[in-house]
Amino acid sequence: MTTRFNFTLQATDGAARTGVIDTPRGAIRTPAFMPVGTAATVKAMLPESVAATGADILLGNTYHLMLRPTAERIARLGGLHRFMNWSKPILTDSGGFQVMSLAGLRKLTEEGVTFSSHVDGSKHHLTPERSMEIQRLLGSDIVMCFDECPALPATEAEVAASMRMSMRWAERSRDAFGDRPGHALFGIMQGGVTRDLREESAQALQAIGFDGYAVGGLAVGEGQEAMFGVLDYAPGFLPVDKPRYLMGVGKPDDIVGAVQRGIDMMDCVLPSRSGRTGQAWTPRGQVNIKNARHQDDPRPLDEDCTCPCCTGYSRAYLHHVFRAREMISGMLLTWHNLHYYQQLMAGLREAIAAGRLDDFVADFHARRAEGDIEPI
Template structure:
């Protein structure tokens, strides 16, 4: 895919780490990297409008192939003019392959060489997803960046199982490439698997790099392994990937994990974390995690985060946010979600500046100390 519609442009490497500042050019625009991608599972980032996402600096969003295939259906979205038109988003969109949802949500999975048979989690009907079908759905959705269909082995599964799994994932990746109908306006990423085994990650990366994908995802992390184990896998995996292609770490959104991924050469991240925790009143702030529903904030008339300049922090108090959430008012979830997304997007903006200034390690030390990881352990 040397004539891929997705191009990576390196702007600068950080002197003391593997971090890199760049930009990714897509058919729907260019965004700076490193970048965090808000997740719009059902063709919407929960409670946020496209205008708000642009306002907070979201250069690209992610949508879920599995969910959109089941409801409202990829063919309906194609008839609507594609996902961008359907959801009124004119900037880049990345879609996952559906694989992770099949393994995590669906019942009665049966994995064969052909693909995966499973029960629809909405109505119990029998479904089948193959590498070709995953690509066909994403071709109908019309995303800028698609993912090849992979198996997601758990981090602690036995070596022999993981070896068979990555070999099948490589065969599936090749089948997906052949099935891709729109290589002229949709990029396709291969997904490197291999759990915690360095030789299997090496084998997986070698297979996929030889197929010349538009970019490469690092899968099978943030699935229960320790923070240290994840960093160790990233240390050797990013070095196996080409420098002229984007690198995407899937499913990672904790602030320190984002910084540590960037240090190891990752360009793109996604996670449902900021919106998921916002729905129960948990907010990320410059001083660490804050549960605004707690009684201690009932008469706290200060902003959620005094150092944040987002719409929520500029206009509303902790006491008001607590009131809205306790009263089950949707506006409260909108405001906490906006803040958490802004917080991570702004963190990545600060990280990009730190790469430019060659002081990313100093920034990490300052951020981690202030956020309180050293006091309370890791709780995002």
């Protein structure tokens, strides 16, 4: 078992890359999809079930955990891994994105952000230094530096000012993180959809020096075309020998497009949130289990899928338990969705290693274009 954090690039196909991130808690195969465990749980899933889908790493949420149950309590109870019974790596975000979404409840200064808790209205002050302290108390393996993510649309001047403050915060985060062998700190590139600002941000981050680099400020409402437009150049501004993490992405076709453009890591609440709202993801696109067409259908969601949902349960049953608001509905659909996402990542890794990514992507889009199986 390694005692260090290390990234090894194993193969490339065009801009796409496959490799391994070694951490003291285990290896992360890239491209990697990280299920989101916002409040120290991937909703509707046992941790061992999440591992069984093929996930190598989870994402935890600094903002939510600092408010409840608090980072100090988690530290007293042995850290986040023990607290939530997850032995593999955990990445924690910095809290910046959640604070952005609290626009009406926050006050932003150069020092940091003061905001009111959405839980009980209590006042909190989050700075780069405090974010590093919280993530140290949680014991996460990959720590994100504290940044400000401007809500789009914004003027170029607003995006530039925000990005430059984030770069100053990145330096403060690096200083506060200190020397923590076996733990990694990632910087976050900002700059909206402006190429010059993205390049300036990437250069500023590399001057500080990080263990990995995230592309932030995307998947915030700009649309896939604009996001891919940025990803056509932004990963190229980052070091080849460090992991590249696209935050908050996304739908399966977003993931495939991001991997084609050189992204190594992604996270999104979509597979678990969709599962709780009756949406399933399959190679043939999305299935809405709420629809009456499924009520007499004895077939599985996907006859080629090996997850417990597809090997044990029919569409008719899934339709019934969703309509009846039974807890097992969200459990089965979330398991299926996470399994599908991890199978997609495994397929991408294999295709890149074999130099046949273009064929894989063509097949991916062709199967989605077929749409769901015909109703009975």
